[in-house]
Amino acid sequence: MTDITDSFRWVGVELRHLVALKTVADEGSLAAAARRLGYSQPAVSQQLATLERLVGSRLVERRAGGREVSLTEAGRRVLRHGDAMLARAQAADAELRALQEGTLGMLRLGTIPSIGARIVPQLLRRYAERVPQVDVQLVEDAWDERLLARIETGEFELTFGFPPLRDGPFDCVELLRDPYVLLVAAVSARAAVKRPLALRRLEDLPLIVCSQSAAADAFCQAHGIAAQVRYRIDDNETLVGLAAAGLGAALLPRLAVDPTRRDVVQVELATKPPPRIIALAWHRDREQTEPARALVEVAQQVCAEL
Helix, strand or coil, X not given: CCCHHHCCHHHXXXXXXXXXXXXXXXXXXXXXXXXXXXXXXXXXXXXXHHHHHHHCCCCEEECCCCCEEEECHHHHHHHHHHHHHHHHHHHHHHHHHHHHHCCCCEEEEEECHHHHCCCHHHHHHHHHHHCCCCEEEEEECCCHHHHHHHHHCCCCCEEEECCCCCCCCEEEEEEXXXXXXXXXXXXXXXXXXXXXXXXXXXXXXXXXXXXXCCHHHHHHHHCCCCCEEEEEECCHHHHHXXXXXXXXXEEEEHHHCCCCCCCEEEEXXXXXXXXXXXXXXXXXXXXXXXXXXXXXXXXXXXXXXX
């Protein structure tokens, strides 16, 4: 049998070589990369030269003046694979640290505000009843891509996300489909109309949408609607509050709305937008612990009841 070292040029590539390439790409210069890494500039140059020799391609080129550098096409391709290798190494390190430090009884969960208010409280209550010895730490972020990045590097065991997930080493399970609703002030004339609202009437309504999602814009564009978006808001409570004040109609996922509010009314649309899909994701290459599997099961039960 042929030895893998006879044909596999990457067998000598080390993580420090990839770290040097990534840092140079991030900083745009050898000097800045050296400062960030705490190396001398010649040391960074040597790391890159070794990597170029191992992979058989030129990876960086100097720009005019010689101070700035950029990646070649080969460099960009090596970095794309290198990023995945570094993330995998970070995930392995996080798993071993948890084992060494005895923190396997702790589970880190990423969540998103519009999900957290309706799903997470019930999820944590039931999970504590089922697995009382595990402490669940929550980390909230408005963007699921940032949470997924932390799954990739091993910082979290699980996170909520919205399929299709960004490229990466992720597996997920769909929990529920969250329909979009149109909200208007309870005292508005539109609230008294009982028949479904034709889509063309959306052009007459000033809309309030979430700035963190393009779903409302995509829906209107798909149906040829020239939407009049008055406000793009990060916070869902503010978004619903503007609608309640009669400043426009809010188009947002149902779970983002407090069901006890009486100052807004849902108006049915004749054609409904595609629902927001909510999933729970994890690192496919990292061994999933029993506590993590239990949390997935509890999340499925909670969401099945919503």
